Amino acid sequence: MAARTSLLRLIDANANRALEGLRVCEDIARFHLRSPNVFRRSRALRHAVAQAIRRLPATPADFARARESRRDVGRRAPAARIASLEQLLLINFQRAKEALRALEESARLLAPREAATFQRLRFRAYEVERALLLALDALRHR
Template identity: 35%
Template structure:
């Protein structure tokens, strides 16, 4: 679970980062996202790889709401949400004593709150008429 959520977190950030960088030429937001992506790490990550089973993942199929990306803003919002949710999962499970060896819960809490702020900045700056969600 830690490995999967770290991947989701970094992938979600990367999608938004590349949108800011290549489609909006927004160095400030892209740089902040890049910093967060690099901050999102776990200790002893290689020991988690043995548990990865993407072939048997029971929820790997795309559902209809995940396929609805007919606007750039939907891609950005979905990936901010994906990253925020994954950060929250990591934050919560790293509080569990047996998993604390992989990292600090507070690091992922900090990432999550920074993602909330960056979502607001990005949406208000680049997508007129769309409200950032909470």
Template identity: 30%
Template sequence: MESSSACERIIDANLNRSKEALRVVEDILRFNYDDEDLATQTKGIRAHLGSIAKKHIKTVAHRDTQNDCLTQVTLPEEKERESLFDILIANFKRAQESLRVLEEVFKLVSIESSLMCKQSRYKTYILEKQVYDKYSKY
């Protein structure tokens, strides 16, 4: 049986992960590609997640970073990137994975938040395709 504390920790970690990943995407689109439209779309998704985070701010109380068993684990493929485009795509994937986790775990806590995460996840799929079509040639 799951504990509410575990759910809160999962939500906290994945809200942070998804927002951080989208910030990386936004900054690369903004500063490397000067793409106001795509950067603004990314910022909008991140803001949408911020509104979810505000509803669930108490998840921070369950944060236990110092005792998290995976904070010191880094896989070899995480250590190197070949280009800003590779970083961009890796962070799209990171955001999508964390949004999927949120969608599932929120089913135990808030159906509304679960549906909002699902919507955000689909928006990132669409945005990733736009970015890929526009910049994969570089």
């Protein structure tokens, strides 16, 4: 039982990390880049990740019961200094990609068939990241 709780805690943390990172990137596409196409792709990816998480064999209450935010040993880790929107985008997309990889690996234990879904989403994230970076570069050269 303790192993399942730890696994749910790991999945919960990475689900939150992936969705939060993708939301930051989506907001940059929406409010800074003002790119409807890149915004839609970013939003669709975030929604697809949320849907994949909901398909896991655990309820939101299961994840909440496993969560121990107050006792998290990584809680006080220092945040990176961010100097630009481009850096904010890069940091948050890296965060989301790493979280998707952790979800992929964790799913192998909890729901092996879902691991492939998280792998596809991770590769889809690479493409959305590319579109965001190219849109940011185009904006810089206007």
